Amino acid sequence: MNTFNDIKELVSALKREEKLISEMFSKRKSIDYKYSDAIELVDTDENRIDFLIARAVIRENGGYLELDDQYLDFFEQILDVNEEINLSYIDENIKNIKENIGYFLNENSETRKYGYLKFIKKTLRKIGSITIRSVVDIRRNIENTFKNEANYKNKQLKLENLDQKRSLVEKLIVQTLLLIDKEELTFFNRALDEELKRVIVDLKFQLRECSHNLIEIEKQIIDYLNQIKHQGKFLEKLRKLKYLKDHFTIEAETDIKQILANKNQVIFEKRIPEPLNLSLDFIRENEKAFEAIKRIAENHKDRKLFKPEIADYISSEFLENTIEEEIMINLDELRNQFIATSDNLFNFIMNYDFLRQVDFDERVTIFCQITSQYEKDLRIEDDFEIANGVEFALVYPK
Template sequence: MNTFNDIKELVFALNRESKLISEMFSKRKSIDYKLSDAIELVDYDENRIDFLIQRSVIRENGAILELDDLFLEFFEQVLDVNEEINLSYIDENIKNIKENIHYFLNENNENTKYGYLRFIKKAFRKIGLVTLRSVVDLRRNTDNTFKNESNYKNKQLKLESLDEKRTGIKNLIRQTLKIVNQEEVTFFNRALDEELNIIIIDLKLQLGECSHNLIEIEKQIIDYLNQIKIHGKFLEKLRKLKYLKDHFLIEAETDIKQIVSNKNHVIFETRTSEPLNLSLDFLREDEKAFELIKRNAKNHKDRKLFKTELADSISNEFLENSTVEEIMINYEEIKNSFIATSDNLFHFILNYDFSKNVEFNERVTIFCHVISLYEQDLDIKNNFQTTNDIEYAIVMAK
């Protein structure tokens, strides 16, 4: 197998055959791309296709051409259209971060330490991006599986598999936050790198957004599985009825006659209007028809004709751009402020200053959100208290 000599040759080959590669990538799932289709896109020069085959950009299988898996995965990752959720990639980055942190702490040479630090920053950036992309793929795959999979057993199995991947992403998020907040405090104190601090802040925001989306995806998967369960029971009953009907046992072993006799679905049918249109000859020639027309015209001669009123022109003030500021609730800031106190979480949130008016019910919701997002940082007691008819558990900082 030949390989490209350098990046310049690779980029030149991809650029020269961009028309063919773009067409094969766009139709990678719809059709089998034939050699006869590809030859037209390279100006009928088979040597150009042979060059791509020799360099493993495309693979030839009989008369069918396919993009090589390596390039296909590269294009899908860059264009963010990959449907496979690879949790091992995130897990591998977490392991590499832990290893390089140990190398950093043990190293005395500043240049070598900077190399380890640069790798750690790169890995943290990757974790944030890959986790976001995995959550987006998870939501898309969940919808596609429920809507497009026709086999109910396979649909259920696929949704359960996606739910396991959701749990895996949630655990990886928890491991990442544990490294940042608890396990490697010494490293962050020694690193003192401004870019690393910015990367960690962005990472926490990305992982927080992923956690919120995972909660919604969990609800969605549960709802889909419940629908499948209901449909499955219906199909099971339908198959049983069909079996009885095919074997001429349905009347003997069921009460279908009694049930059908009690039903009268005709009243639920929509009424069909059947207008009776008079012929023009009848209206012109018949005297009685003419008398009826005159009588009808007399009854409507006083009818007022209303003119359509034009609406006033839109005021300029409605066309001006306006900016509306909204104060968002920062759960990370609430958690950090709470950990610095000795108060219980419910009482703390009840008295917390949100810089806007927050009602009691909304503060209860915020209390639940903080527990679900930062359960690993909180100590949930078995003691309970009641405020405004709301019973809540005592939650303290660890």
């Protein structure tokens, strides 16, 4: 089997066959992808498909194509659509952390100690992401199993297995927290730096969120199992009745006649409305219809007619146009006038006539705005002065 020479060749191949790989991935569960369909997506160039097969990106099986397992797993994990829950990753990562902690404590070289510490930080981050993904996958699999699994025995068995995985995730969370808080105190006290501290805080937050979700998942599994148990009992009784009916012994071996005689299920049926629409010609020409209309009108003559209240006239004061004028400070114009002077910016603004009252604090704000927005047009000196308790840099036009 050929392999890619480097990462550049791999990325280029995936990019070139983007249409084919994307289509095969989206159809991975619905259909078996035919070779004849794939050839249309590579411009009828068989060499391009042979290239992917030779490098184990896709596999051919009797005229059908499918993505190789390692690429399929990679795409599912990156896109977070995988349904297989592999909790051995978490347990394996915890073991790797313990091993590297031992290496770190025994190492005298600072360079190699940094390598072990870097691996531990990376693995702690990985534990958090894998735990969150496992919880999401468990919840999604529970929903899919309860809604889509037709066989009740398999549905119950799958939910029980998912409950076992939920318990295993809880144990791994407890094991991870024990590792951080109790089992390796010497390492975390000796190697703790800002990055490791931040990684631990993020990991604890993620594990706490996962623990809360696992409680809800446990309640959901219990509820689903109870529903399956109830439905299973109902189906079991229904099968027994069908067996007796098929053998024509249902009336002899059960009291079904007495039970049905005591029930009146018609009251539970939904009432179907049947509107009666009379034609206009019938109402206008038939004397009986006219008498019925008069009788109905007589029964409703005592009804009160509610007249809508009319609002008062809008006062003319609210209809008058009012104009508020405010003098705005144009920073562009102020900048242009300053550049034409030789004074420093702070003195220029303090002495500038804005045509309205501008206090000291607002002038300081204007000084800061011009300095920050038009820095390219200004020359900021290293000298400072103080005015009214405010220290400012000397700023001149370029």
